Amino acid sequence: MDVNYSLSLDGKVALVTGAAAGIGKCIAEAYLSQGARVVLVDRNPEVTDIAASLGGKNAAGIVADLTRSDSLNDAVEQALEAFGGIDILVNSAGVVELQPAEAFSEENWDRTMSINLKSVFMMCQAVGRHMLERGQGRIINLASQAGLVALDQHLAYCASKAGVISLTKGLALEWSPRGINVNAISPTVVLTELGRKAWAGEVGEAMKQKIPTRRFAEPEEIAMAALYLAGNGSGMISGENLVIDGGYTAQ
Numbered sequence: 460m461d462v463n464y465s466l467s468l469d470g471k472v473a474l475v476t477g478a479a480a481g482i483g484k485c486i487a488e489a490y491l492s493q494g495a496r497v498v499l500v501d502r503n504p505e506v507t508d509i510a511a512s513l514g515g516k517n518a519a520g521i522v523a524d525l526t527r528s529d530s531l532n533d534a535v536e537q538a539l540e541a542f543g544g545i546d547i548l549v550n551s552a553g554v555v556e557l558q559p560a561e562a563f564s565e566e567n568w569d570r571t572m573s574i575n576l577k578s579v580f581m582m583c584q585a586v587g588r589h590m591l592e593r594g595q596g597r598i599i600n601l602a603s604q605a606g607l608v609a610l611d612q613h614l615a616y617c618a619s620k621a622g623v624i625s626l627t628k629g630l631a632l633e634w635s636p637r638g639i640n641v642n643a644i645s646p647t648v649v650l651t652e653l654g655r656k657a658w659a660g661e662v663g664e665a666m667k668q669k670i671p672t673r674r675f676a677e678p679e680e681i682a683m684a685a686l687y688l689a690g691n692g693s694g695m696i697s698g699e700n701l702v703i704d705g706g707y708t709a710q
Contacts (some may be wrong), residue, residue: 465587469494477552481651575619631698647704671706
C-alpha cells in the first residue's frame with residue numbers, strides 16, 4: 460500500500476465551499492501548503508482576490524450562491540474547467556441563527572436548512588457524479604458537536620448539522636464501494652473571527668467550563684483533520700464523524 464506519511468496532496472484538486480474566511484479558508488490554505496490546487500467557492504465577491512493571494516495560479520476563486528442550484532452547478536463546472544477535475548470536496552459553508560424555539564421564524568429555519576443541509580447535498584451530488592465517473596474521491600462535510608447534542612437556542616442549527624451527519628453516512632454507504640470516501644468533521648466552538656465575537660466574554664468562559672480541555676478549537680486543528688481525511692492514508696475511513704470538541708460530547 461502506497462501511504463504518504465507527509466500528507467502530501469501533490470497532483471490533487473480540491474473544491475472548498477465557504478472558503479473566503481474561517482474554517483474553509485484555513486482548510487484551503489492547508490491543502491495549498493501540501494501541493495494541492497484549490498478552488499475556493501464563496502458568496503463573498505472578494506473570494507477571487509483571496510484565492511489569488513493564497514495560492515496564485517494554484518488557486519481559483521468562484522463566487523456562488525449555494526442555495527441556488529443553477530449557481531451551485533455553474534460553480535462546479537467552472538471548477539472542472541479551471542483544473543480539469545475534482546479529487547476532494549469540502550463542504551464548509553454554513554450559517555447559524557440563534558433564537559428560542561418558540562420564536563424561531565420560518566424564514567430563518569428555511570435559510571438554515573437551505574445553506575447548512577440542502578446545499579451540502581446538492582454539492583455532494585454535483586461533484587459526486589464527477590467522482591463516480593472517475594471511480595475515486597474524498598468528500599468531507601463540516602458538521603458540528605451541535606449535531607450530536609442540543610445547544611440552547613440553536614434548534615435549527617442542531618437539526619441541520621444532525622442532518623449533515625446522517626447525510627454523510629448515507630452517502631458513504633452508497634458511494635464507498637465505488638471509490639468515494641465520505642466523512643464528516645464535528646468541531647466545538649472554533650476561534651475564527653466570527654467565533655471569537657460570538658463567544659467573547661462571560662458566555663464564552665461559561666462554555667469553556669463545559670469542555671474538558673477548557674478551551675475552544677483553533678481553525679488549524681480542524682484543517683489538520685481535513686488534511687488527513689483528504690489524503691491516501693485515510694482510505695479505510697468512510698461514513699465517520701470525527702468529533703473535535705475537547706471531550707464535550709464524551710460527558
